[in-house]
Amino acid sequence: MTKIKLIFGFLVTLYASIPRSRAADTISANQILRYNQTIISPQETFELGFFSPPNSTNHYVGIWYKKISTGTVVWIANRNTPLTNTSGELTLTLQGVLLLRDATTGNVVWSSANSSTTSVRNPIGQLLDTGNFIIYEGDDTNQENPIWQSFDSLTDTLLPGMKAGWDLVTRMERRYTSRKSNDDPASGEFSAGVDIRGYPQLILTEGREIKFREGPWNGIRFTGAPNLRPNPIYNFTFVLNDKEIYYQYNLLSSSVFSRVVLQPNGRIERLLWIDSKQEWILYLTPENDHCDQYMVCGPYASCNINKSPVCECLKGFEPTSPEQWTVGDWSQGCQRTVPLDCGNGEGFNKYSNLKLPDTQGSWYNLKMTLVECEKMCKSNCSCTAYTNTNISGSGGGCLLWFGDLIDIRTFADAGDTLYIRMPPSELDSVENSKRSSARSRVRFIVPVAFVALIMLLTICLFCRYNRAKQQQQATYSNKFRHDPENESGDEDLELPVFGLSTILTATNNFSANNKLGEGGFGPVYKVFYHSIPSM
Incomplete structure (x- = not known):
């Protein structure tokens, strides 16, 4: 043992x-x-x-x-x-x-x-x-x-540090593609990446058809992803230069685990690992509602999930097929109420809080100003709209559209601004509500301003009258105060003081003809104003 x-x-x-x-x-x-x-x-x-x-x-x-x-x-x-x-x-x-x-x-x-x-x-x-x-x-x-x-060589997962986009030097594209099923990891029908057929934008495709479009980068986020905001989990960036175009995110803490997965059903999900539960939870998905589907409302129409029906024509446009529009078929979209003729009076109307239209076939310049962008669009009759490529800071860059504007949606806030080319008559009609409001303000402001002006003039005239009266009294007082024989007198007295020579002259040497009578203080004489020297 x-x-x-x-x-x-x-x-x-x-x-x-x-x-x-x-x-x-x-x-x-x-x-x-x-x-x-x-x-x-x-x-x-x-x-x-x-x-x-x-x-x-x-x-x-x-x-x-x-x-x-x-x-x-x-x-x-x-x-x-x-x-x-x-x-x-x-x-x-x-x-x-x-x-x-x-x-x-x-x-x-x-x-x-x-x-x-x-x-x-x-x-x-x-x-x-x-x-x-x-x-x-x-x-x-x-x-x-x-x-x-x-x-x-991406598969169905986008990890922190991975680049979804293009290497323009080698012409290599990095896209992530769904599985066929959870049991079969072979490439499925859905694929996500950066579309560079115009100004770069993130898209999700099913086969060759676009299923969802996250939109172009505006310097802060993608225009179709208002929920993509600074957060404590990860940061994100979009790089666009002559060598690379890609989207990338990185985790802010080494103790946090997160990944983006393109599921077999075509749904993009950002998952977050919860260690206490030992499971992945859904943190964010870019597709949230019906308006996220590609081109729900057709050309020149906007999808607003807070309205019913969700589709409506942009101002200055009308349904292409009113019959189909009324029954909820918005596929044909809208057309201009008044066609463009490339006349000198054409201009641009401003539309706010939008997901910018599909940028396929668009043109961009990252160094131009918004004023230069407007001039370039106006000089080209084929240009239908323009905006900044970068809204961060003071803004900058130029993005031009040619042809129909499709896949637009309206957000409650945090949307982008788009300037759409319009004929002269529609420039006025779109601004009517603003002008009416301005006229109402004018009708209120003008009477109030007139009354205020009258009151101000009255106060000014009153002050001027008082000032003139005071100056007249001061002049009268100074004439008596500067009598040569009164220089030794007290200049602070309010009543004038006269010397003997002045009194003798004024009373004609106390002539009896000037005497009026006598009182408790002595005889009283009458004098004439013009007989007093220096008066």
């Missing part, structure tokens, strides 16, 4: 002394990854290996979450070419290409593309904690420009 205990203790000590190794995060050239073998990112956030979906006998190479939501696949290499057995082998070649072979037949099931223009000497494949699997030159410490990366 004692010997058994000693042997058991020795084995335990020996096992404890063996260094434990964790799965590597890299794969080297000619190294083979087989079934039940995986590559794990440095912080064990993601894992790469072989998997089989529920209710399926097919096998795939994919990347999934490791720590949270174990088994939630975010990327699949061979989604359209599955393995039918577990004999698959994943190899990195000396040329820096990933190859997936069926070991039983030797056939290549899937391979990555080497986008590098330089020769490869020591390729290394690595799984990052972002979920991106990159292949890079082993001697190159800068991994910003890898030979190949899984982030360039």
Whole structure:
């Protein structure tokens, strides 16, 4: 018994002394990854290996979450070419290409593309904690420009840091595509990406048909996504230059997990991981109501979910088919009440709080001002509308439409402004309500202003009269105060003081002819105003 205990203790000590190794995060050239073998990112956030979906006998190479939501696949290499057995082998070649072979037949099931223009000497494949699997030159410490990366081959999930859009240098498009079903990860009918047939805009397509349009970027958000606002979960950006056009988002905290998924039913969902519940919850979806469907109301009509019916013609337009319009068939949209003739009197009416029309076939310039934009549109008879490309700050840029304006909706607020070309008569009719309101204000303001003016003039005249009277009294007082014989008198007295010579002159030397009588203070004489010197 004692010997058994000693042997058991020795084995335990020996096992404890063996260094434990964790799965590597890299794969080297000619190294083979087989079934039940995986590559794990440095912080064990993601894992790469072989998997089989529920209710399926097919096998795939994919990347999934490791720590949270174990088994939630975010990327699949061979989604359209599955393995039918577990004999698959994943190899990195000396040329820096990933190859997936069926070991039983030797056939290549899937391979990555080497986008590098330089020769490869020591390729290394690595799984990052972002979920991106990159292949890079082993001697190159800068991994910003890898030979190949899984982030360039999107499946049905848009992870933080992924770019949905275009590389204009290589003409590579990055779109994410739905699965056929939850059990079949093959490419489905729905696809989301950036449409660059005009001013770039985010669209969701079913086959070749547009199902939903998130609209162009306006410097703050996409015009058809008013709910895309700054938040504590993630930030977002849209890059548009001569090399790249793409949308991207990044999480603000490493403890938060969020992903965008294009579901098999064509619904785009932003999901958020709730650790306390151990489940993904729906955080946001860009499609919320009937007005989000593409071109519900037809040309020159706007969809307003707060009205019934939801479709209405823009001001200056009328239903193309009144009969169909009244029965709820808005597919033909609206037409101009008065056609354009490219006359000199044509101008533009302002429409606010809109989702901007479909930008296919549009033209844009990111450096022009709004005034220059209006002039350019007015000089081209084919131009039907214009607006800014950037509403942030003081605004800027120019976006022109040619032809019909389609897929417009009205928001309660946070919408964009559009300037639509109109004939002279419709410029007046659209402004009638504003002018009527202005006339009402004038009818109220003018009488009030007139009464106020009369009162002001009355006050001014009264003040002027008082000032003149005071000046007259002051002049009269000063004439007496400046008598030469009265210079020694008190200038502060209100009554004038006269010298003896002045009194003698005024009374004709106290002549009896001037005497009027006597009182308690002595004799009283009459004098004449003109007889007083200096008066």
